[in-house]
Amino acid sequence: MPNLTALQVKNAGPGRHADGRGLYLLVRESGSRSWVFRCQVDGKRQDLGLGPVSKLSLAQARAEAATLRIRIQNGEPWRSEKTMTAETTPTFAAAARACHTAIKGGWSNQRHAASWLISLEQHVFPVFGELPVHLVASPIVREALAPIWLKIPETARRILQRIGTVLDFAHIQGWRPDEVTLRSVARALPRQPVEDSHYAAMPYIEVPVLVATLHRLSATAGRDALLFTILNAVRSGETRLATWPEIDFEARTWTIPACRMKMKRRHIVPLSLAAVAILNRRHSVRATDDGLIFSNHGTRPLSDMTMSKVLRDLGHSKITVHGFRSSFTDWAAERTRTPKEIVDKALAHKLADRVEAAYRRTDFLDRRRNLMRAWATFAFSSLQSE
Structure with missing residues (x-):
């Protein structure tokens, strides 16, 4: 006897909900709803996608399941040639674009949304982008990933995950007869080297020499941005997109809006005199009073690579701009008695303890001002000793 009602189909939460005789309603965390028919084909259990609820009502899904059940019992093909052919099924490329459109709305990082599709366009579409999505299988996925598996391992792993997402989406849409697992792909490729996930950082003791070297260079936007980033222990994107209205010269503060912060909370940076000097220099050559600093x-903001190029030109190709936040953290731990929570606040880190975060509302601005002043003094110590 059927278990589901039309109202249950509409309101059921995430999970697999049985209707009876092998018919299931599959509800994803995203809210998408589709029909799946579970059966035995050639002695193997199969989950056959019937299509989304938006295109197939409960009654229609039951009718489709009944038809398939009879075909399988009679040894007939479970799908007719007409329902699953290259003419009626989208290509992998078309399915990927449809999948991207369906899921990108939930991403706050639009840069990630763009790179998600671009990675497939560059590395996957040339290999099997024009293949009907229901014909994509593990061997051809391995063929696409083999050239980049060791060359750009992290990107290759992400692409493998994205291919799986597209194939899952295709199954939900009724473009593939069954769900697919790509676990065997990685096993059929060379083992990737273990990577250090931390950003390469310059030992803090070497920072003063670098700052002195930077200070002697011509005052370009890239050099000034790198110095400003080091002095304030901020992320490169926060510097690159900094605007003049965010600066209060009188209070010597830089207020970064929540929309540009990783934790989505406004962050006030107390500026050292050295940081203000950089701003004064940039202010004298500004193009507008409200534009990018x-x-x-x-x-037009600096690119991600501009500050990295300054480091690379000085022979520090393995050091990352983000790594100077670690340099600052190590310096604070070894050369000062500053409590960790103040250092974390300077870095705009989120408190791990929710209870502590709820009660600790202070931003330690005065104590952070002293900390950043001391960091600037240390950073310029090589110049002061000359």
Whole structure:
């Protein structure tokens, strides 16, 4: 006897809900709803996608399941040639774009949303983008990933995950007869080297020499941005997109809006005199009063690679800009008596303890000002000793 009602189909929460005789309603965490028919085909259990609820009502899904049940019992093909052919099934590329459109709305990071599809366009579409999505299988996925598996391992792993997402989406849409697992792909490729996930950081003791070297270079937007980033222990993106209205010269603070912070909370940075000196220099050549600080035109931000290039040109190709936050953290731990929570606040880190985070509302601005002043003094110590 059927278990589901039309109202249950509409309101059921995430999970697999049985209707009876092998028919299931599959509800994803995203809210998408589709029909799945579970059966035995050639002695193996199969989950056959019937299509989304938006295109197939409960009654229609039951009818489709009944038809398939009879075909399988009679040894007939469970799908007719007409229902699953290259003419009626989208290509993998088309399915990937449809999948991307369906899921990107839930991502706050639009840069990630763009790179998600671009990675497939660059590395997957040339290999099997024009293949009907129901014909994509593990061997051809391995063929696409083999050239980049060791060359760009992290990207290759992400692409493998994205291919799986597209194939799952295709199954939900009724474009593939069954769910697919790509676990065997990684096992059929060379073992990737273990990578250190931390950003390469310069030992804090070497920072003063670097700062002195940077200080002697011509005052370009890239050099000033790198110095400003080091002095304030911020992320490179926070510097690159900094605008003049965020600076309070009188209070010597830089207020970064929540939308640009990783933790989505406004962050006030107390500025040392050395940081203010950089701003004064940039202010004298500004293009507008409300534009980007580290930009020659005030409207076009520096690229991610501009500050990295400054380091690379000085022979520090393995050091990352983000790593100077670690340099600052190590310096604070070894050269000061600053409590960890103040250092974490300077880095705009989120408190791990929710109870502590709820009660600790202070931003330690005065104590952080002293900390950043001491960091600037240390960073410029090589110049002061000359």
